[in-house]
Amino acid sequence: MHKFLTNAAVLEHELSELRLVVERQTGVLLDAPSEDLAQVVTQYLEAQHLASTSDLLELLRSSESAYENLVEPLLDAETRFFRYPAAFDSLTKVALPEILARKSSESPRTLRFWSAGCSTGEEPYSIAISVCETVNCSGGGWNVHIVASDIRRKPLELAERGLYEESALAQVPSHLVQQYFVKVGQHFMVKPRVRNLVRFAPMNLARPVYIGRFDCIFCMDVLPHFSMSQRMALVQRLHCYLQPGGYLFLGQGEKLPAVGVTFNWQKNGDYIVYQKPMAAAAGQGR
Numbered sequence: 001m002h003k004f005l006t007n008a009a010v011l012e013h014e015l016s017e018l019r020l021v022v023e024r025q026t027g028v029l030l031d032a033p034s035e036d037l038a039q040v041v042t043q044y045l046e047a048q049h050l051a052s053t054s055d056l057l058e059l060l061r062s063s064e065s066a067y068e069n070l071v072e073p074l075l076d077a078e079t080r081f082f083r084y085p086a087a088f089d090s091l092t093k094v095a096l097p098e099i100l101a102r103k104s105s106e107s108p109r110t111l112r113f114w115s116a117g118c119s120t121g122e123e124p125y126s127i128a129i130s131v132c133e134t135v136n137c138s139g140g141g142w143n144v145h146i147v148a149s150d151i152r153r154k155p156l157e158l159a160e161r162g163l164y165e166e167s168a169l170a171q172v173p174s175h176l177v178q179q180y181f182v183k184v185g186q187h188f189m190v191k192p193r194v195r196n197l198v199r200f201a202p203m204n205l206a207r208p209v210y211i212g213r214f215d216c217i218f219c220m221d222v223l224p225h226f227s228m229s230q231r232m233a234l235v236q237r238l239h240c241y242l243q244p245g246g247y248l249f250l251g252q253g254e255k256l257p258a259v260g261v262t263f264n265w266q267k268n269g270d271y272i273v274y275q276k277p278m279a280a281a282a283g284q285g286r
């Protein structure tokens with residue numbers, strides 16, 4: 001028989017330790033009030049039949065995946081189709097025309113995108129639809145690949161299904177709904193020609209990985225949840241993962257921290273899109 005704990009059993013110093021472990025493993029700064037965090041910890045201990053917070057800390061240190069269920073209710077997972085319309089406008093009006101012109105003589109002609117922190121898939125599918133509106137994805141001689149990743153597996157499973165409630169499509173213009181979605185009962189399914197462009201994979205942005213270089217990286221509303229040191233390290237890695245001339249899309253109003261890599265930037269209305277210089281020698285400032 002396992003022991004049920006109350007919030008009072010989770011001590012403040014244990015929560016501090018937990019915040020540290022999660023920050024090291026995921027980059028995410030758990031700034032939820034201690035009371036909320038203690039509540040989540042208590043529920044987790046009960047569900048996992050763990051006797052104490054020390055057991056939990058031990059488990060988190062030894063297992064890459066154990067923290068996933070724990071931090072799930074604490075991570076901000078908000079997302080929408082075309083969440084920041086100005087970002088997608090900048091993709092189709094600023095980035096894509098320049099990339100297409102620059103790469104038009106390449107053979108094969110390939111475009112690579114990464115949605116880093118994609119939650120339930122609305123972001124990568126919005127990228128795919130924007131690209132299909134600009135490039136003929138199925139016959140225009142361009143190979144389009146979109147990698148979409150998140151640390152949480154459950155949202156990725158939903159994303160892979162590509163099935164959304166009607167309310168999720170509120171911001172999608174009706175002609176795009178007609179062209180890229182099919183109604184299935186009460187839901188809308190992303191059509192296969194768009195789904196086939198996207199590959200979903202679990203990935204922790206706090207860890208270096210190498211998945212090739214990209215023409216565009218979307219990392220929207222992820223950096224603000226990271227601690228400053230993890231944020232700076234991630235921006236340096238994102239710079240490295242971009243092709244020379246590649247574009248970085250952050251959430252509306254997000255600013256790049258000053259790190260020792262060079263990004264050019266341009267404004268499209270209120271939105272700022274960042275670009276890795278063509279001559280990508282690492283320099284100081286932005």
Ligand SMILES: C[S@@+](CC[C@H](N)C(=O)[O-])C[C@H]1O[C@@H](n2cnc3c(N)ncnc32)[C@H](O)[C@@H]1O
Pocket residue numbers: 025026027028075076077078079080083116117118119120123149150151152155203204205206219220221222225251
């Ligand atoms: C606020 S949502 C943003 C979703 C999407 N980018 C958008 O703007 O619509 C942040 C996402 O980042 C993911 N995330 C947080 N920490 C992460 C990490 N260390 N590695 C990968 N994904 C992470 C969360 O699981 C969540 O799905």
